Amino acid sequence: MPRFQLLVNGRRRTVEAAPGTTLLSVLRDWLDLTGTKYGCGEGVCGACTVLLGGKAVRACVTTIEDVGNLPVVTIEGLARNGKLHRVQQAFLDAGAFQCGYCTPGMILEGVALLAREPSPDDARIKREFEGHICRCGTYPRIIEAVRLASKEGRRG
Amino acid sequence: MARLPRPTRREAFETIGAGFVFQFVVKGAPGTQLGARLRFDAGGAVTLLTGKVELGQGSRTLLTQCVAEELGVAPGNVRVVMGDTALVPDDGGTYASLTTPLTVPVVRQAVAAARRMLETMTPAEAVKREIPVEVDLTPPAKWKTLGKPMANVNGRAIVTGALKYSTDVKVPGMLAGKVVRPEAYQATLAGFDAREAGKLPGVKVVRDGDFLGVVAPDEATAGRAASLVRAEWRAEELVAAAKLAGHFTKTAVAPVANFATRYPPLLERGDVERGLAESAGRHEAAYTLPFIAHAPIEPRAAVAYWDENGLTVLGGSQVPFAVRGQLAAAFGIPDRQVRLICCDVGTGFGGKHGPEVMLEAARLAKAAGKPVRVAWSREEEFVRSYCRPAAFIKVRSGISAGGGIHAWDFRNYNSGAASLAAPYDIANYRCAFYRASSPLRQGAYRSLAAVANTFARETHVGELAEMTDSDPVEFRLRHTTNARLREAIERAAERFGWGKAREASGMACNIEKGAHMALFVALDVADDHVRLTRMVTAFDCGAVLNPDNLRNQVTGATIMGLGGALFEELRYDAVKVVNNRFSDYRVPRFADVPAIDVILIDRREAVPAGAGESPITVVAPAIGAALHRATKKWFRALPFEKTLALPGEFRE
Numbered sequence: 001m002p003r004f005q006l007l008v009n010g011r012r013r014t015v016e017a018a019p020g021t022t023l024l025s026v027l028r029d030w031l032d033l034t035g036t037k038y039g040c041g042e043g044v045c046g047a048c049t050v051l052l053g054g055k056a057v058r059a060c061v062t063t064i065e066d067v068g069n070l071p072v073v074t075i076e077g078l079a080r081n082g083k084l085h086r087v088q089q090a091f092l093d094a095g096a097f098q099c100g101y102c103t104p105g106m107i108l109e110g111v112a113l114l115a116r117e118p119s120p121d122d123a124r125i126k127r128e129f130e131g132h133i134c135r136c137g138t139y140p141r142i143i144e145a146v147r148l149a150s151k152e153g154r155r156g
Numbered sequence: 157m158a159r160l161p162r163p164t165r166r167e168a169f170e171t172i173g174a175g176f177v178f179q180f181v182v183k184g185a186p187g188t189q190l191g192a193r194l195r196f197d198a199g200g201a202v203t204l205l206t207g208k209v210e211l212g213q214g215s216r217t218l219l220t221q222c223v224a225e226e227l228g229v230a231p232g233n234v235r236v237v238m239g240d241t242a243l244v245p246d247d248g249g250t251y252a253s254l255t256t257p258l259t260v261p262v263v264r265q266a267v268a269a270a271r272r273m274l275e276t277m278t279p280a281e282a283v284k285r286e287i288p289v290e291v292d293l294t295p296p297a298k299w300k301t302l303g304k305p306m307a308n309v310n311g312r313a314i315v316t317g318a319l320k321y322s323t324d325v326k327v328p329g330m331l332a333g334k335v336v337r338p339e340a341y342q343a344t345l346a347g348f349d350a351r352e353a354g355k356l357p358g359v360k361v362v363r364d365g366d367f368l369g370v371v372a373p374d375e376a377t378a379g380r381a382a383s384l385v386r387a388e389w390r391a392e393e394l395v396a397a398a399k400l401a402g403h404f405t406k407t408a409v410a411p412v413a414n415f416a417t418r419y420p421p422l423l424e425r426g427d428v429e430r431g432l433a434e435s436a437g438r439h440e441a442a443y444t445l446p447f448i449a450h451a452p453i454e455p456r457a458a459v460a461y462w463d464e465n466g467l468t469v470l471g472g473s474q475v476p477f478a479v480r481g482q483l484a485a486a487f488g489i490p491d492r493q494v495r496l497i498c499c500d501v502g503t504g505f506g507g508k509h510g511p512e513v514m515l516e517a518a519r520l521a522k523a524a525g526k527p528v529r530v531a532w533s534r535e536e537e538f539v540r541s542y543c544r545p546a547a548f549i550k551v552r553s554g555i556s557a558g559g560g561i562h563a564w565d566f567r568n569y570n571s572g573a574a575s576l577a578a579p580y581d582i583a584n585y586r587c588a589f590y591r592a593s594s595p596l597r598q599g600a601y602r603s604l605a606a607v608a609n610t611f612a613r614e615t616h617v618g619e620l621a622e623m624t625d626s627d628p629v630e631f632r633l634r635h636t637t638n639a640r641l642r643e644a645i646e647r648a649a650e651r652f653g654w655g656k657a658r659e660a661s662g663m664a665c666n667i668e669k670g671a672h673m674a675l676f677v678a679l680d681v682a683d684d685h686v687r688l689t690r691m692v693t694a695f696d697c698g699a700v701l702n703p704d705n706l707r708n709q710v711t712g713a714t715i716m717g718l719g720g721a722l723f724e725e726l727r728y729d730a731v732k733v734v735n736n737r738f739s740d741y742r743v744p745r746f747a748d749v750p751a752i753d754v755i756l757i758d759r760r761e762a763v764p765a766g767a768g769e770s771p772i773t774v775v776a777p778a779i780g781a782a783l784h785r786a787t788k789k790w791f792r793a794l795p796f797e798k799t800l801a802l803p804g805e806f807r808e
Contacts, residue, residue: 037454095704098214
């Protein structure tokens with residue numbers, strides 16, 4: 001089996017996996033980072049969203065070869081010393097979930113969006129999040145959470 | 157997660173901390189020992205034991221509120237253990253929005269009793285006492301925790317990715333299982349060749365009747381092995397969707413009156429045939445709803461293992477004790493030799509009642525002699541689960557010379573009896589649900605048949621309002637004396653600006669599971685596509701226990717409902733389901749959601765009713781009524797966007 005060197009949540013990890021193994025599988029099955037969820041396996045529901053080189057990608061359609069040297073950040077790697085990232089905090093404050101299964105992917109999409117566009121309007125938020133499904137239907141609160149995090153970011 | 161050996165009863169409780177518990181298997185009813193329900197830790201924390209489960213509807217948080225309120229402790233000192241059949245009492249299934257009306261009172265009663273006992277005795281003594289049949293609960297005027305917004309107690313675990321769902325559970329030494337499926341929806345196994353699959357290292361092939369599966373050291377190998385098995389299946393033909401109405405009426409079983417059931421299948425008043433004959437005007441129409449999928453965001457998964465005590469399964473189910481019984485029956489062992497440990501679940505919507513994936517994991521684990529995990533793919537979740545029943549509904553009605561509904565003959569074929577009754581004053585009335593045979597597996601769905609029945613009834617009432625040149629709001633108010641329903645309609649109408657709105661707008665109302673509701677919708681139509689512009693809903697479920705969660709539930713149910721109204725349909729050909737992925741089966745997304753204004757009517761004096769399901773019932777008819785304003789046509793078949801492109805089946 002080929003060996004792959006990965007940088008996940010700031011830690012170097014070595015994984016032996018078959019060529020073509022998905023990043024989702026590596027995270028969940030090899031590294032036990034189960035905060036990244038399986039939802040569809042075709043990159044259309046957003047539950048498996050992680051940051052790859054700072055960009056939001058779907059881990060279920062990203063292969064281990066695609067990762068290369070780019071750093072991977074999962075939901076487990078967002079908080080710093082127990083302090084939640086402002087997007088995580090905003091989801092909590094807005095109560096932007098019910099079952100919470102899609103939430104990690106939503107939060108990482110929000111982190112990536114705010115890094116590119118610190119003050120997105122609602123139309124932009126909706127557009128960027130169009131690849132995500134929340135079956136509980138908490139969409140209005142997710143938009144509110146991203147708005148909250150954006151405001152918090154502008155305040156510094 | 158560490159593998160949980162089957163504990164003795166005392167040890168079982170030590171796995172969740174030292175405490176005092178003396179009796180376990182009881183119904184959540186008076187006459188039982190306090191210890192079956194509550195455990196007190198030395199540090200002052202309290203643990204509630206319940207057979208209910210958390211699916212995103214907020215039961216864990218609500219029950220935490222109940223304990224905090226009645227015991228007078230901070231919510232942070234309360235833990236809730238849910239759905240582990242070795243630890244908790246059987247509170248019935250988590251369905252039909254029953255946690256609030258049935259479990260909340262039982263839990264509050266036990267906790268209120270505990271508070272009184274603890275004034276005079278130690279926790280160790282109290283847990284041995286029976287819960288008194290009558291206990292005074294904290295009156296709403298004195299509520300400190302109930303009736304106020306409380307954040308989801310799982311919140312921090314959710315936003316950090318720490319919450320373990322069924323799909324996240326692992327036990328040491330666990331193998332991966334994969335079921336070999338036919339392409340067909342229903343098929344029998346004629347033969348198979350597993351020689352290639354068997355050559356893979358560590359792979360075992362298991363056949364049991366029509367069940368064929370593989371066990372492998374890891375998921376990837378299991379998937380490869382399953383794809384290498386050459387199986388020959390004899391497929392069953394499915395009744396075509398276009399022929400469902402005829403099939404349902406042909407196989408229909410006439411209902412008999414039964415008021416001992418939650419949803420009586422036959423309701424009669426006056427003489428409907430005579431009422432129709434003496435009416436000044438008559439109207440007749442048929443309404444159809446397709447099969448739709450629950451499409452829970454978390455596909456089901458389970459880990460099972462066998463040891464000297466029997467079978468243990470970790471997974472997610474809405475009805476842990478019933479599933480325990482089904483697993484026991486499948487293997488011919490007593491219930492007590494099966495332990496089901498339910499995790500919090502990534503939504504169910506009525507779709508996770510069955511033992512399907514747990515049974516598969518248990519079969520493979522038995523054959524392998526090791527713990528086995530089976531996790532369904534999205535395709536399996538769409539096809540191998542069960543779906544919301546399709547419906548064919550016939551309505552005949554009669555209008556009096558004065559413009560009132562004089563006769564009402566309502567027949568639901570196949571889908572169910574929830575919301576069968578019209579919330580209107582009609583002298584001659586017959587509402588009936590006919591069971592029928594279905595080509596697809598079907599079962600519960602959020603609000604059951606209340607979605608279908610409310611769609612047909614409210615659409616038909618809108619048609620009658622039009623026939624009599626009445627305003628739809630005024631027409632409904634004229635037909636009901638129910639003060640709570642009237643208030644819901646009037647308040648939503650006022651906030652919406654009914655009569656002043658420039659957009660195409662429509663409304664619908666309903667009474668279901670003790671909740672009273674009205675929804676107003678505005679939309680526009682372009683290129684056979686419906687764009688919802690705003691919604692106003694008024695919802696009255698009695699005393700509001702957690703307004704923040706209730707608002708979230710009402711909004712969520714409304715959004716879920718617009719999928720079924722506009723575009724959801726599980727499609728199939730002669731033998732198989734064809735849209736089995738999210739790229740083929742559309743569910744509501746951000747762009748589909750309009751501004752939604754929720755008015756909660758909080759009645760502190762009224763018994764709290766369940767609320768997580770019913771708001772979905774008024775979505776399709778309200779949208780349909782607005783579509784009628786936009787197009788001058790009545791849409792009697794869901795989903796609307798499909799029929800939008802098909803003129804011809806509309807009313808002349």
